[in-house]
Amino acid sequence: MDQPNGRNDAPEGGWTGLIEEIRRGDWVEPESGARVRPAPFDLIEIADTLDGAEDELTARLGMTGNRVVVADAATWDAMGARVRANLGDAASVVLNAPHADLATAAVLADKLRGYEHVIAVGSGTVNDLCKYVTAQDRRRYCVFATAASMDGYTSKTASMTLESGLKVSLPAHEAAGVFIDLGVSAAAPRQLAAAGFGDCICRSVCQIDWWLSHRLLGSFYTNVPYAMAAQDEAEIMARAGAIGQGETVATGYLQRALVLSGLGVSFTGVSNHGSMGEHQISHYIDCFARDRHPGTLHGQQVAVATLTMARLQHQILESDTPPVLRPTQIDEADMARRMGPTIAVQCAAEYRKKANDASGAAAMNEVLAEIWPSLRAECRAFAVAPGVIAEKLAAAQAPTSAAELGIDLGFYREAVRHGHEMRNRFSFADIACDAGILDDFVAGER
Numbered sequence: 001m002d003q004p005n006g007r008n009d010a011p012e013g014g015w016t017g018l019i020e021e022i023r024r025g026d027w028v029e030p031e032s033g034a035r036v037r038p039a040p041f042d043l044i045e046i047a048d049t050l051d052g053a054e055d056e057l058t059a060r061l062g063m064t065g066n067r068v069v070v071a072d073a074a075t076w077d078a079m080g081a082r083v084r085a086n087l088g089d090a091a092s093v094v095l096n097a098p099h100a101d102l103a104t105a106a107v108l109a110d111k112l113r114g115y116e117h118v119i120a121v122g123s124g125t126v127n128d129l130c131k132y133v134t135a136q137d138r139r140r141y142c143v144f145a146t147a148a149s150m151d152g153y154t155s156k157t158a159s160m161t162l163e164s165g166l167k168v169s170l171p172a173h174e175a176a177g178v179f180i181d182l183g184v185s186a187a188a189p190r191q192l193a194a195a196g197f198g199d200c201i202c203r204s205v206c207q208i209d210w211w212l213s214h215r216l217l218g219s220f221y222t223n224v225p226y227a228m229a230a231q232d233e234a235e236i237m238a239r240a241g242a243i244g245q246g247e248t249v250a251t252g253y254l255q256r257a258l259v260l261s262g263l264g265v266s267f268t269g270v271s272n273h274g275s276m277g278e279h280q281i282s283h284y285i286d287c288f289a290r291d292r293h294p295g296t297l298h299g300q301q302v303a304v305a306t307l308t309m310a311r312l313q314h315q316i317l318e319s320d321t322p323p324v325l326r327p328t329q330i331d332e333a334d335m336a337r338r339m340g341p342t343i344a345v346q347c348a349a350e351y352r353k354k355a356n357d358a359s360g361a362a363a364m365n366e367v368l369a370e371i372w373p374s375l376r377a378e379c380r381a382f383a384v385a386p387g388v389i390a391e392k393l394a395a396a397q398a399p400t401s402a403a404e405l406g407i408d409l410g411f412y413r414e415a416v417r418h419g420h421e422m423r424n425r426f427s428f429a430d431i432a433c434d435a436g437i438l439d440d441f442v443a444g445e446r
Helices: 017-024 054-060 073-087 104-110 124-136 184-189 190-201 203-217 224-237 240-244 248-268 277-288 298-317 332-341 341-354 358-382 386-395 409-422 428-434 438-443
Strands: 043-047 067-072 091-095 118-120 141-145 157-161 167-172 177-181
Touching: 017 043, 017 224, 043 054, 043 248, 054 073, 054 141, 054 177, 067 073, 067 124, 073 091, 073 104, 073 118, 073 141, 073 184, 073 358, 091 104, 091 428, 104 124, 104 157, 118 124, 124 141, 124 157, 167 277, 177 184, 177 248, 184 248, 190 203, 190 224, 190 240, 190 248, 190 298, 190 386, 203 224, 203 277, 203 298, 203 358, 203 428, 224 240, 224 248, 240 248, 240 386, 277 298, 277 332, 277 409, 277 428, 298 358, 298 386, 298 409, 298 428, 298 438, 332 341, 332 409, 409 428, 428 438
Parallel strands: 043 177, 067 091, 067 118, 118 141, 141 177
Antiparallel strands: 157 167
8 A cells, every 4th residue: 555645665774773772772862862771672673574583583582492482362373373383492372362360370370380481472461461470580571463452562561450350550571572573463453453553642642641740740751752752653643544454564653653652661660651541441441341341452442532531631721711620529439339349449549649638629729720821732732633533543443432442332431431530640531520520521422
């Protein structure tokens, strides 16, 4: 397929040129002019094909001899069998429909006992499980990516479900090597790239939420991860249609954007640059939809939630006057009804960390009154218009509504209304809730 402006090109310096600069610590942050510290990865390789290079790549990491390939049934067929065959001496563990939860991690830990090196072949679930299990004993692992579906390949956290059913990001560690075969990624089912696109297009709403938190609460903020990924965000937005059609070069830009997003965690120590109000909505869906869950991917849900948060932010920022906040109301009985008693206790503890009492609300209102004109301008500079987000999501074959997700509208509205209760990350959803405008906004969501 033709690329924008007739281009069908990989980035200058190749797929890993910028990544290598960052990994080595040679990349210069544009605003400060300072070099970033080296990223904690030994090797990141992105190529049109890696078929036949698997043994050489793992050997460069010192992963020879006693090693095991881990995949699930789908990723085994997509790439795992090939990786295992090209490694020659590796054992294999093929998981049956695994979930990224602590129970499955315990089972996998038993299966991996005695192996010195772990080689994951997969995307979200397989990577998170291997990352989490090997982090427990500091065993090194590497990952062969099978889809451009999420930004966790280069993240040092693992998205895991606790025994209570609550989905959280747990500390893990980085892969020693990340290997991306673009031919395999481009051939993956379309909904996987759509999920990855959703995980990238949320940048604008994340940055606005994170900046809001920084300005109101004085929380940590840095522009570094956004500066790293700015060029690739522009590329994937321009190539959204090609991503939706599985074009290899467009898939390469998407994979590189996802790698850069994950790398950002290495420099910030947090995932706020790519996970704020919109991710809390998706987490709510995953935790509480139960038999109403349509089987959609996290990134597909993030795509729709990004559009919702963009509309909410736009609505609030359109006003010349700041919202007026009231003390935060935490209805623990209702949380227990919706979430179950165990998870409700955990979420209420998180919610209380960012809740305002009367004096806190008054103090925040004073700050809002003082900074509102400048805050509006700053947030608008980060924003992508909701209409543009919707257009690009549709081009990438990503969902844009609860109906396209296949999620009951009433439950989706519940997720939008209560997602912010799950985590101590302050967003425009918290502003809308405490200002008493969230219920009316939610009622209009489709």
